[in-house]
Amino acid sequence: MENRVENINTNSKLPEDRSETGSVEIVNSDLGELSHELTYHKYLLNNDHIRSFLRKLSVPEYLALRIIKDTEQEGDITGRTYLKDIAEKMHRTIRQTSAMVKALQERGFLTWSHDGDGSEGTYVTITKAGREMLAQEESAIKNYYGRVIENFGKDNLLQLLQLMKQLEESVSEEFIKTGVAEIESGSDDE
Numbered sequence: 001m002e003n004r005v006e007n008i009n010t011n012s013k014l015p016e017d018r019s020e021t022g023s024v025e026i027v028n029s030d031l032g033e034l035s036h037e038l039t040y041h042k043y044l045l046n047n048d049h050i051r052s053f054l055r056k057l058s059v060p061e062y063l064a065l066r067i068i069k070d071t072e073q074e075g076d077i078t079g080r081t082y083l084k085d086i087a088e089k090m091h092r093t094i095r096q097t098s099a100m101v102k103a104l105q106e107r108g109f110l111t112w113s114h115d116g117d118g119s120e121g122t123y124v125t126i127t128k129a130g131r132e133m134l135a136q137e138e139s140a141i142k143n144y145y146g147r148v149i150e151n152f153g154k155d156n157l158l159q160l161l162q163l164m165k166q167l168e169e170s171v172s173e174e175f176i177k178t179g180v181a182e183i184e185s186g187s188d189d190e
Contacts, residue, residue, distance in 0.1 A: 053140045056133060060100055062141075063090060065109060065134045068126045080123040109133055 054062055067089050071081040087097040101124055105112045109130030114122040126134070149157055 053144045054137055055140060057137050060090065061104055062137050064100055065126060065130055068110065068124060069134060079125045082121050082123045
């Protein structure tokens with residue numbers, strides 16, 4: 001497969017110019033290509049072959065169980081993970097998270113309960129069957145990504161993950177700004 005990033009015009013100068021104030025401005029002619037490459041590589045990462053290594057869980061189900069397990073290990077004596085926290089960490093709506101949690105509950109991987117009359121929050125706890133399933137899936141993922149990390153290099157991966165986190169923060173900030181700007185200007189498509 002051709003490395004598409006090599007086709008971006010980087011020459012001796014990055015696709016940016018310094019303004020009079022010293023801030024970096026991306027040259028408009030490269031902006032389209034950079035935007036395309038970002039979209040393309042995000043697509044490739046999202047269509048990772050990891051799905052074929054997960055045997056009985058979807059990627060979101062695996063991540064949800066892992067979040068629940070991590071919450072328990074962070075010292076929550078009750079072992080409770082609130083639905084809103086799962087939704088927030090996975091960047092999903094409560095409705096999407098609720099449907100996924102219900103499916104996991106029906107398969108016996110967690111219990112779902114609520115505080116008080118339910119208005120104070122609903123939470124889940126992982127069951128023994130859920131722990132066992134998560135351990136099986138983690139083993140398959142660790143096996144796969146272990147080889148990937150060995151080939152790519154641990155330091156490279158750590159650097160990439162840090163850069164991806166910074167990129168996600170920038171994307172989120174821009175999304176919030178754009179969403180707020182559209183609401184304020186009255187361009188509501190509902």
